[in-house]
Amino acid sequence: MFFDLPLPEIEETEIGMLHFMMSRAVFIYTFGCQMNVHDSEKMLGILSQEGYERAESAEDADLIIFNTCAIREKAEQKFYSQLGRAKALKRKQRDVKIAVAGCVAQESKAKIFARAPHVDFIIGPQNVHMIGDLVAGRNRASLTDDNRELASLDVASSRQSRIKAWVSVMYGCNNFCSYCIVPYTRGREVSRPSSSIVAEIRALAEEGYREVTLLGQNVNSYRSDLDFPQLLGRIDSLGVGRIRFVTSHPRDLSDELISAVAELPGVCEHIHLPIQSGSDRILSLMNRGYSYAQYLRKIEKIRQKMPEAGITADVIAGFPGETAQDHEATVRALREVEFDGIFAFQYSPRRGTKAAEMEGRVPDPEKSARLAEILKVQEEMTLRRNRALEGTIQEILIEGPSETDSSLLMGRTRSNKIVTIEDAGEAEGSVVSVRIERARLHSLAGARIDCEGLV
Numbered sequence: 001m002f003f004d005l006p007l008p009e010i011e012e013t014e015i016g017m018l019h020f021m022m023s024r025a026v027f028i029y030t031f032g033c034q035m036n037v038h039d040s041e042k043m044l045g046i047l048s049q050e051g052y053e054r055a056e057s058a059e060d061a062d063l064i065i066f067n068t069c070a071i072r073e074k075a076e077q078k079f080y081s082q083l084g085r086a087k088a089l090k091r092k093q094r095d096v097k098i099a100v101a102g103c104v105a106q107e108s109k110a111k112i113f114a115r116a117p118h119v120d121f122i123i124g125p126q127n128v129h130m131i132g133d134l135v136a137g138r139n140r141a142s143l144t145d146d147n148r149e150l151a152s153l154d155v156a157s158s159r160q161s162r163i164k165a166w167v168s169v170m171y172g173c174n175n176f177c178s179y180c181i182v183p184y185t186r187g188r189e190v191s192r193p194s195s196s197i198v199a200e201i202r203a204l205a206e207e208g209y210r211e212v213t214l215l216g217q218n219v220n221s222y223r224s225d226l227d228f229p230q231l232l233g234r235i236d237s238l239g240v241g242r243i244r245f246v247t248s249h250p251r252d253l254s255d256e257l258i259s260a261v262a263e264l265p266g267v268c269e270h271i272h273l274p275i276q277s278g279s280d281r282i283l284s285l286m287n288r289g290y291s292y293a294q295y296l297r298k299i300e301k302i303r304q305k306m307p308e309a310g311i312t313a314d315v316i317a318g319f320p321g322e323t324a325q326d327h328e329a330t331v332r333a334l335r336e337v338e339f340d341g342i343f344a345f346q347y348s349p350r351r352g353t354k355a356a357e358m359e360g361r362v363p364d365p366e367k368s369a370r371l372a373e374i375l376k377v378q379e380e381m382t383l384r385r386n387r388a389l390e391g392t393i394q395e396i397l398i399e400g401p402s403e404t405d406s407s408l409l410m411g412r413t414r415s416n417k418i419v420t421i422e423d424a425g426e427a428e429g430s431v432v433s434v435r436i437e438r439a440r441l442h443s444l445a446g447a448r449i450d451c452e453g454l455v
């Protein structure tokens with residue numbers, strides 16, 4: 001995706017709580033990345049302590065929260081259009097309260113209040129832990145200061161899944177990539193103490209969670225009494241089953257971290273390593289801090305230690321000043337690296353970032369054409385990588401029914417590939433060995449094998 005967060009980007013999800021007797025109900029629209037999805041889980045956890053239950057729809061809610069994303073223009077526009085619709089709802093139900101959270105709230109507080117007087121509360125991503133105070137207090141208020149105290153960040157989350165959990169290990173970012181708004185909205189890097197991360201994951205393991213994904217804008221720069229590879233080692237001993245992490249900055253991906261992923265049994269062999277461009281000139285304009293050759297060297301090290309690892313990346317098409325040659329360098333890089341998957345987006349300027357002031361804007365039709373080519377080449381690479389898995393034995397963690405065919409079960413390999421198998425009644429959270437029968441673009445078809453390895 002546009003910045004360093006991986007896995008299928010969630011444009012908009014809906015998290016709510018069921019109405020229950022006389023309790024109040026909250027409905028959250030979540031835009032953007034996993035960081036926001038987990039912030040919504042935290043807000044639900046806090047609000048449940050304030051007596052809120054989950055509403056099935058915005059119409060059923062006493063409190064509607066828009067948890068916004070400022071990374072790309074499209075997500076921001078979508079939020080404003082949803083917010084406009086909430087105005088009609090508020091006209092019908094005067095008591096309903098509307099809150100705006102997330103990065104747009106942080107960045108555009110005055111604009112939101114001016115454009116949408118029906119908004120009651122504004123809360124920035126650094127103040128998520130204070131949502132309870134906000135809704136219990138004044139009618140119209142805003143909290144967008146950086147007042148993060150580490151202890152207050154250890155809030156109970158109301159999680160969406162019973163087997164997979166997000167766990168924040170750090171907040172904010174110090175990198176100031178020239179296109180990215182995150183350091184301005186989420187603030188500078190702060191690492192959570194290892195003891196509180198370990199306590200949270202130990203409790204998750206006891207509750208039966210089978211997978212944790214450690215979250216941070218740049219987990220490689222995690223620093224407390226432990227560095228990130230040491231933190232992985234500590235978590236690996238807790239028995240949660242599978243450990244993943246997002247996101248890694250290529251400059252900070254150390255040999256120690258690659259070794260930790262290769263050697264620790266619980267850490268899954270999947271690394272999301274945003275490349276953004278294959279052109280050194282553009283990487284420098286982006287302030288990414290690595291060249292393409294340095295990036296490639298990291299990929300080689302990963303594949304030397306873990307030939308089976310899944311490697312994914314983010315790519316930006318049409319960054320200011322990007323020439324046809326720069327774009328071709330990116331396309332060449334996709335062919336050379338052969339990623340398992342990418343999240344690619346057209347560049348969109350974000351107010352307040354350096355890139356927004358740069359000359360040489362690429363016209364929209366050209367950006368679209370470049371993005372289309374990037375996606376087309378990557379489809380070829382993804383299919384090739386998936387086909388290489390045909391006939392192999394993989395261990396998958398069952399997540400539930402397949403979204404495209406509910407008669408099938410869906411699980412993920414350690415390298416984060418989606419696999420569907422016939423439903424033989426395995427529960428969510430079961431680990432099943434499968435033989436990959438057929439590769440598709442977005443998933444693999446598998447057949448379970450018994451313990452002797454026979455289908």
Ligand code: SF4
Pocket residue numbers: 002003004173174175176177180181182183217218249
């Ligand atoms: S500034 Fe930080 S969050 Fe934004 S793209 Fe760069 S590393 Fe990622």
